[in-house]
Amino acid sequence: MIRLTLAQLVDQLGGDLYGSPDIEITGLATLASASQHDLAFLSNAQYRSQLQTSRAACVVVSTPMKDEALKRGSTLVTDDAYAYWARLTQYWASLISPADEPKIHPSAFVHPLAKIDPTARIGPMCVVEAHAVIGKRSWLKSRVTVSRSCTVGEDCILHSGVVIGADGFGFALENGTWLKIEQLGSVRIGNQVEIGANSCIDRGALGDTVIEDGVKLDNLIQIGHNVHVGAHTAMAGCVGIAGSSRIGAHCTLGGGAIVLGHLQLTDHVHISAASVVTHSLLNPGTYSGVFPIDTNDAWHKNAATLRQLYSLRERIKHLESGNPK
Amino acid sequence: MIRLTLAQLVDQLGGDLYGSPDIEITGLATLASASQHDLAFLSNAQYRSQLQTSRAACVVVSTPMKDEALKRGSTLVTDDAYAYWARLTQYWASLISPADEPKIHPSAFVHPLAKIDPTARIGPMCVVEAHAVIGKRSWLKSRVTVSRSCTVGEDCILHSGVVIGADGFGFALENGTWLKIEQLGSVRIGNQVEIGANSCIDRGALGDTVIEDGVKLDNLIQIGHNVHVGAHTAMAGCVGIAGSSRIGAHCTLGGGAIVLGHLQLTDHVHISAASVVTHSLLNPGTYSGVFPIDTNDAWHKNAATLRQLYSLRERIKHLESGNPK
Amino acid sequence: MIRLTLAQLVDQLGGDLYGSPDIEITGLATLASASQHDLAFLSNAQYRSQLQTSRAACVVVSTPMKDEALKRGSTLVTDDAYAYWARLTQYWASLISPADEPKIHPSAFVHPLAKIDPTARIGPMCVVEAHAVIGKRSWLKSRVTVSRSCTVGEDCILHSGVVIGADGFGFALENGTWLKIEQLGSVRIGNQVEIGANSCIDRGALGDTVIEDGVKLDNLIQIGHNVHVGAHTAMAGCVGIAGSSRIGAHCTLGGGAIVLGHLQLTDHVHISAASVVTHSLLNPGTYSGVFPIDTNDAWHKNAATLRQLYSLRERIKHLESGNPK
16 A cells, blocks of 8 residues: 655645645545545536535645635645646556566567567557567557557557557449558657557558657547647547548547548647538637437427428528518 | 257246147247247247248247237247347357366466456456456456456456456646546446447546446447446447446447536436437436438538528528518 | 569559650659659549659559640559559559468467468467358458357458457346347358458347458448348448348448448448438438538537427428418
8 A cells, every 4th residue: 555645745746735744645536535544636616616525635726726725624736736636646656556567578479570669568468560669668558459660659558459550441443342452651659649448540551640749549549541640639539530631739539529531620629529520620629510419309300300401491581582482 | 059849948948838849949040030940039029020931940929929929830938038038049058158168268368466256257368457356257258458456247248359447538738738647546347247349448537437237338339437337228339438427227328329528317318329418318218319311412401501500590580570581 | 672663563563654664663652752763643633733743753544644644754554543553552562561471370369160271361369269260361460359150251351459250239128137148140251351450240149240242341340240231332430330230232331420220221322421320221322411510609509509490490380371470
């Protein structure tokens, strides 16, 4: 079990402590679930009502919450409680992670022509093919495939089941049958990229598929061949990006969103969950397109009417022309 | 080949047999495809028209179908033909499954600190990490990952490619870059849970992600961190549940449905396929929200008009005020 | 490095060369990115403007583009430039692929009762269960599962993470709990089928799930039990086909499309990306159904109005009856 005084914590991560530095912390928790040996945090105003009744040993808050938090008791004040909490979880994880894991698990298959940095970690049942490159401190969890000639930068995390560099979906139609277009490009992944479980990034047809620094992808995401994802863009689970699309930097895509092929999204574009991007979006902003959910009966009536929408518009035009019938 | 008399079958599973107990069955089949050595069943009235022409050796029906079925010939009558059929397939599968498979396949990697019940079965290329727990008679098919500290209850089936306990998607934004929030919780899975191929259940950020008893998940499903899925809820393929949502008991979600984060669905909520749940649903019932499919031309006209829908409403209001223009 | 003269290439693949046969090619590239040692191609008129400025050593074009291409320089003219290019990539890939890879990787698990053709190739960490059959020249890349009794035809490619023959999603509801219906059928895959990374094809409940010759499936696709996919049909990433649906031959499904269960799509049906097929489509043609994406503000207004669409129609009817209020 981990046991840290608040003094040790502040020593490590900074922050202004109001309360005894000798209090010992044995866990991290939410305001609502914290016991008297846990550290908790408040960053989302939505949870403010839970502050006063929290049993936490100490609460991390941002400066504007300081006075309110002090009424409760021991408080750790920082500029940005959520960023502080992120660093705290990282520190905590470093204390509990076993140091003795092998760098390359004996069950992994690493091709002799792959280049694995000695500080990288390759988990059980991973497959790293010829000429693939894995950078410093990057971590392939269990059952990850990095295919021939694909490169993964530094400080990346690839979760279980990820497939980097499967063939892009390229075929030429000839007399009703599909001829395979061999995918001769590869995948280049930058630094500090995280890719969720069972997500797939296809290799390029001629050029490469590119994922820039700091990109974060959730689980079960599909990135088609020759897609380019700009730095620090984040995508939630089940997103699909079709081939040759170019996603800008600092974008976010909600879960289940689909981007069609050969489109461009400029920087700072935000797509709502489950929306389908059918044309390029060249202005920053938030875009949505999802059928509103309703009771099944109400949906049925509205959906049926929707199929006559164009003719309803014509009927309105006709009414506006002054003819009731 | 399996060869069972109807007498042996009734002995094992019950039911009232009308016809010779000595008829031998060598297979299970649909009404339409059954040969004269097959047992078939009728539970869905939709297939009633196939009853009289079926060549099956015997047909399992529910009591209300008894008279109609007897006109054809050998019949096995039960309270609930579909439930009877389910048990029959289970019995049949037990007869054909080889008994000599190893409990833990030699190619699997099981961490020495994992706890595997001696009756559990771990298939080829599985990965079970430290402190994970696998309960009685649970079966991990090939290439399943159960990550550190995650627990799987009794009588569960995890299909190939499942990933339990990858990191939840948690990051704090600081100056345009994403800081990782280490995911310190785990995943707790109850009893009689089945999880389909390549589905993912993420570990919690602080508390745990919880899947209660009897939950059935199809393939390629994404369950975000700290989600709670109530008992006996079923989800079809490609569903995504975003973080911290709470799905009630006895719910069903159709294929491709998406539930946004931090929502609550009460018990007995049913979501139609491909619908997107954007707010909590606190009343039982069926909910839908999907754009009706149409010929491409009709869709184009209606979709274009949909983008003017609000202004059409304003024009109707104006007309109602008595002004034609 | 590969080094081929245009003469050698024409010798291998045909086409009419206009220019020196002694020019050496060391790579394949797009018009825009080609260096003077690369071969490029033009098949999509959209890229015509890049022709004259391309630095490519030679450009492959279809006959109608011949005169325009000759103005630039060395040109290879064929009936169908895209099909020619497909064969060229295949030839190129055959030159760079190492010949010394083992047919069955030592890390794969192949059950002694599986039948693997001696020309088939089974990659690292694959699992091929009892009575499965893998046909001539088929290639399972890394971490593929082919379950008990499933058959894969000739010249197929199964990409990493594919799961063939997991249990279909079949349960009978009895007193609020789900009884498993054992899936006693299997999966039959024809010849020249390609299946993308982490896609899943479930085994049938009684009969088999069938994928006919020449079908091409992209990544993260879910095919339910007892689905039948007709020859030469192609599906883009993230598509889901629910159980017992029958998809015709020569169909295409865009990324993220969903087809509900027990439906029929006739031959030559084309479904736009992210559309949801809720009823059978018995006429060839293109079908769509996706909410148009818009700025979040515009979407909000239109989506809110959509929930009153039926009552708007009633108000139009009322206006048409001659009563302004």
